[in-house]
Amino acid sequence: MNSSSMPTDRKQMYRKRRQLSTDNGENWEGRGLNINTTSYVLLNQVGDALVNNGESLSKQKLSNKSNEQLQGDKNLYSLQEKITSRFPRTLVTIVCNTDQKPDPHLRNIFQRQLNQTKTMLKSLVYFSSSSFRVIVVTESQKTYDQVLSQLEDWPERYRSRLHFERGEIWIPKQENILMEVWRPCSWPKLFLHEALPSLDAAIYADTDILFLGPAEGLWDALEGLQEPQAFAIGQDPLYDRHKHRRYAGTVGLSAGLFGANFTRLRSFKSEHGGYSDTIMHYKKNNKNSHDQDTLNVLLADYPEMFHELSPQWMFCPSHCLQGVLPCCLDTGVNVIHGFDATFVRGVEMVFQVIYEALLDFDLGSQASLLRERLDKEFFRVDRLALSSACRRVMGIQAILTKHIRDLADLEGKGSTEWYNEKKTKTKNEPLTKE
Incomplete structure (x- = not known):
């Protein structure tokens, strides 16, 4: 990433991380804002020593550290807070x-x-x-x-x-x-x-x-x-x-x-x-x-x-075994779980075609392309009667692709601002009582 294109706050954070890595002898590899940090265990130890949370470092270990080492620990802890x-x-x-x-x-x-x-x-x-x-x-x-x-x-x-x-x-x-x-x-x-x-x-x-x-x-x-x-x-x-x-x-x-x-x-x-x-x-x-x-x-x-x-918030293939879904007709599904290698084994093809479409999907491409592919794949699963309990559930395609369709519709209108605002304000469907 060209540093000249970085916003000022990003430049400062990046420089700070690089400086801390030099001060503490660690190899921090910059990946844009995705800093490949030192082992998270190191940050955990620093946090434990300073805030006494969980299984903290003993006072004896802390007393054996030099002032310079302790300052490095504080810098790392400060970085963790940031x-x-x-x-x-x-x-x-x-x-x-x-x-x-x-x-x-x-x-x-x-x-x-x-x-x-x-x-x-x-x-x-x-x-x-x-x-x-x-x-x-x-x-x-x-x-x-x-x-x-x-x-x-x-x-x-x-x-x-x-x-x-x-x-x-x-x-x-x-x-x-x-x-x-x-x-x-x-x-x-x-x-x-x-x-x-x-x-x-x-x-x-x-x-x-x-x-x-x-x-x-x-x-x-x-x-x-x-x-x-x-x-x-x-x-x-x-x-x-x-x-x-x-x-x-x-x-x-x-x-x-x-x-x-x-x-x-x-x-x-x-x-x-x-x-x-x-x-x-x-x-x-x-x-x-x-x-x-x-x-x-x-x-x-x-x-x-x-x-x-x-x-x-956790839709599994086993939900489809009931034949009728107890939820999600209005809200759609936000999370699916392809347990037991469901995404690759050919046992629940509705889940597998969604996974394959997202695996191949290029970030930055339009949601309409994802919607079109899934429309074709759902049709193929149904037409060929491929292995799937979910394909027999009425409305399953609309439920699983609701948010994709919402986004594609907004892109077609030339705006995704409403959808982005909605994403930050998403409310849970009423949670099931225990």
Whole structure:
């Protein structure tokens, strides 16, 4: 990016970051406004040491630091505050490259995770007008760099609204087996309060999440949690269809996307210990359960801990199994979840064609092109009777593409100002009661 084209405030922030990187001996790579920061763990440690939040550094460690080192810590903490004020909405996702062998259904292929992450972030900035702080939790720096390298050709007006940081995966000691259970790195999402110890609250999203409308309403729901609620979390109706599994909420809860107040999770206490100890207690007492199953059983015993979101904010293929949708006819759907490799396996083609269209879509192109492609793809799915429970649901195309059509219509009228204003003021559809 040509520095002469930068606004003054951006130039100052960029210079400040470069200066701090020099002062602290770190290699900060500039990507527009997307500074590839030093390990997020470093910033967490600084924040912990200064504000005593979470598992802070001991006073002994602090006393051993020189004044020069402490000043560097304060500079980094000051920088973290500036980042938070400029990017107040924090999104966390986990991308993991493991040694697991690919299975026949493409579940463990690393390239699929990379493609899904790129598409998820693309849909986030395309349908929303806010700026976002994105913490990518990975098992290595190499994986983090691979994620960011996919976004380098994005137009600056989209890319500059994402500030990236890296977080380290955290799991309980002597529980390394969790890294191999179910999906690669599926369990670390339940321990983000440990992995990011100075983060107060955030929205977590699996890589197989797609935003089909403004995402800001999720942060509204997170901010609206009433103590002791720590989760704003959506539904997974599969639990309601398989009664042999215990679940929380009206039909079961999804761990694919949730808002979490990590501060409240850190202060959680039960007869089994803190939140992490309690999670492991439920895991060991439900040996065949996966991460989402374990979270459901825990929240079934502690229903005061969560607020259940409507399907507008977590729409799964299993919602279509009911035949008639209980929501979203007027509001449309803002989030879909392609769990279990739904976007690539050919088992729910309505979801897959949406994912493929957004994967191929060039940011900066007109929404009318996206609408036209999806019209053709929905017609093909219906005409050829391709595998899909959702294609049998009346009005499903209008529900899933409402925001795309709204945007395309506004582009046709030569203005998107109304839509951009609407995006910043999006209200939640009434949230489902627990």
